[in-house]
Amino acid sequence: xxxxxxxxxxxxxxxxxxxxxxxxxxxxxxxxxxxxxxxxxxxxxxxxxxxxxxxxxxxxxxxxxxxxxxxxxxxxxxxxxxxxxxxxxxxxxxxxxxxxxxxxxxxxxxxxxxxxxxxxxxxxxxxxxxxxxxxxxxxxxxxxxxxxxxxxxxxxxxxxxxxxxxxxxxxxxxxxxxxxxxxxxxxxxxxxxxxxxxxxxxxxxxxxxxxxxxxxxxxxxxxxxxxx
Amino acid sequence: xxxxxxxxxxxxxxxxxxxxxxxxxxxxxxxxxxxxxxxxxxxxxxxxxxxxxxxxxxxxxxxxxxxxxxxxxxxxxxxxxxxxxxxxxxxxxxxxxxxxxxxxxxxxxxxxxxxxxxxxxxxxxxxxxxxxxxxxxxxxxxxxxxxxxxxxxxxxxxxxxxxxxxxxxxxxxxxxxxxxxxxxxxxxxxxxxxxxxxxxxxxxxxxxxxxxxxxxxxxxxxxxxxxx
DNA sequence: ACGATGCTTCGATAGCGATCGAAGTATGGA
DNA sequence: TCCATACTTCGATCGCTATCGAAGCATCGT
Numbered sequence: 353x354x355x356x357x358x359x360x361x362x363x364x365x366x367x368x369x370x371x372x373x374x375x376x377x378x379x380x381x382x383x384x385x386x387x388x389x390x391x392x393x394x395x396x397x398x399x400x401x402x403x404x405x406x407x408x409x410x411x412x413x414x415x416x417x418x419x420x421x422x423x424x425x426x427x428x429x430x431x432x433x434x435x436x437x438x439x440x441x442x443x444x445x446x447x448x449x450x451x452x453x454x455x456x457x458x459x460x461x462x463x464x465x466x467x468x469x470x471x472x473x474x475x476x477x478x479x480x481x482x483x484x485x486x487x488x489x490x491x492x493x494x495x496x497x498x499x500x501x502x503x504x505x506x507x508x509x510x511x512x513x514x515x516x517x518x519x520x521x522x523x524x525x526x527x528x529x530x531x532x533x534x535x536x537x538x539x540x541x542x543x544x545x546x547x548x549x550x551x552x553x554x555x556x557x558x559x560x561x562x563x564x565x566x567x568x569x570x571x572x573x574x575x576x577x578x579x580x
Numbered sequence: 581x582x583x584x585x586x587x588x589x590x591x592x593x594x595x596x597x598x599x600x601x602x603x604x605x606x607x608x609x610x611x612x613x614x615x616x617x618x619x620x621x622x623x624x625x626x627x628x629x630x631x632x633x634x635x636x637x638x639x640x641x642x643x644x645x646x647x648x649x650x651x652x653x654x655x656x657x658x659x660x661x662x663x664x665x666x667x668x669x670x671x672x673x674x675x676x677x678x679x680x681x682x683x684x685x686x687x688x689x690x691x692x693x694x695x696x697x698x699x700x701x702x703x704x705x706x707x708x709x710x711x712x713x714x715x716x717x718x719x720x721x722x723x724x725x726x727x728x729x730x731x732x733x734x735x736x737x738x739x740x741x742x743x744x745x746x747x748x749x750x751x752x753x754x755x756x757x758x759x760x761x762x763x764x765x766x767x768x769x770x771x772x773x774x775x776x777x778x779x780x781x782x783x784x785x786x787x788x789x790x791x792x793x794x795x796x797x798x799x800x801x802x803x804x805x806x807x808x
Numbered sequence: 809a810c811g812a813t814g815c816t817t818c819g820a821t822a823g824c825g826a827t828c829g830a831a832g833t834a835t836g837g838a
Numbered sequence: 839t840c841c842a843t844a845c846t847t848c849g850a851t852c853g854c855t856a857t858c859g860a861a862g863c864a865t866c867g868t
Contacts, residue, residue, distance in 0.1 A: 356667060356671075357668075358670055359600050359604065359667055359675075360595055360599075361670065363591050365595075366588065366592075367588055367593075368588060371588075373588075386815060386816095387813095387815080396857075396858055397815070397816090398817085398857080398859080398860095399857050400815095401815060402816090402856080402857085403856085410673070420815080420864070420865040422815065422816095434669045438585075438587040438590065438591060439585045439587055441590060441659070442587050443584075444658060447587075447590060459584075488716075489716075489717035596825090614845060615844070624828055626830095626845090626846080627826065627828070629845060629846055629847085630825095630827090633846085647836070649835095650844075650845065
């Protein structure tokens, strides 16, 4: 017994409702201040501060001081994937906590996951890349083919500028609403950023939803078709 | 706030050290009795019983009565994947709890994950399938090609008999020691079972390790080669 | 320099849950 | 039938931690 990594430690960090709410909110990719996170968790600032320092010590969060504000964000993409994985499992077991509202369908359609596109549109985009042979997958890691490189170049994304030693270019990330994978990594981030730049879509102010313009949606479906 | 699945509930289930130890032990795929699990968790039978009923209510465990024994096992493969994912994250953050010993290298080399092969050998096997075009991956799910079907047939595994409506044939599962994917699903199970049947390897009695015979290891490396 | 804002630290409280002893239920064997 | 084994349920205890008030520290604006 007692072999291997200590999962109880991080699980208990996520296991507190206030902390879980904060983490879920940070899955939206935006860095939030301690005051904002306290409101999200439904607790006072003092309590939130205690929680946040524990989460940081546990390697789930990273903080950045900026003036008198302190911004908190998920430590990295692996942390975001862990949270999304747990969401997927929880929803598959019926551990739901829905407060059904108009935002829900929008979230399922398209939302931000850390810094890339998730939801129905995110899954479709990766499907399109794969079924056209622009991205291939060897197990967990994805890689871009020459055909994909040319396609992305035409779309306006320069792969060579995305190279990073700290973070993989492509990574698959399990989608909790679709239960399939979407594209993460620096390429996933760049693609979402490009869509924002092109005016195809914008972020919702109060949730993780990504709202496409009618024109943007048309162009998205044209750019990432799915053939049988 | 408060949207989406309730991750705090399952996270707090895993967050208790005694429960985490039990779950980690069950990742070995064997069903264990309440008494055995109590010993693993380092608690009395009464406490263990309370824990086990909570884990079952949370959808993580399934129990099977057999005479006066009650066998507990992970509910399904998704539960096993969740635990392995958490192990991967925990070890990447240095949340280790090693009791270094001779078993450790054996576990990294080859071990059981639920009912399929994990560790260095598990990752190698999937790599071999993929780099020979016998299995292709479209995002999360893997699928066997015609070439792969023939290869497996020659190896002695009949794919058509593995079809199941309850569980996918192929699934990728993240390996906590290698941080790469290995092959899960009914095919992963069948492959490991076949190796046991052929006498290539056997299970360790006291841990999750899979111990290959020298002859079995030679045949394994020959059967699942990796070319550049 | 001074107050205001954002956040952390300290200290005390309160409540939840892990734990175990004791008693109760079910199954198997003699 | 009677005892032993395997497990669950009940009840009480105890420790841990989430929580918040109050005070302290840092930064910004003026």
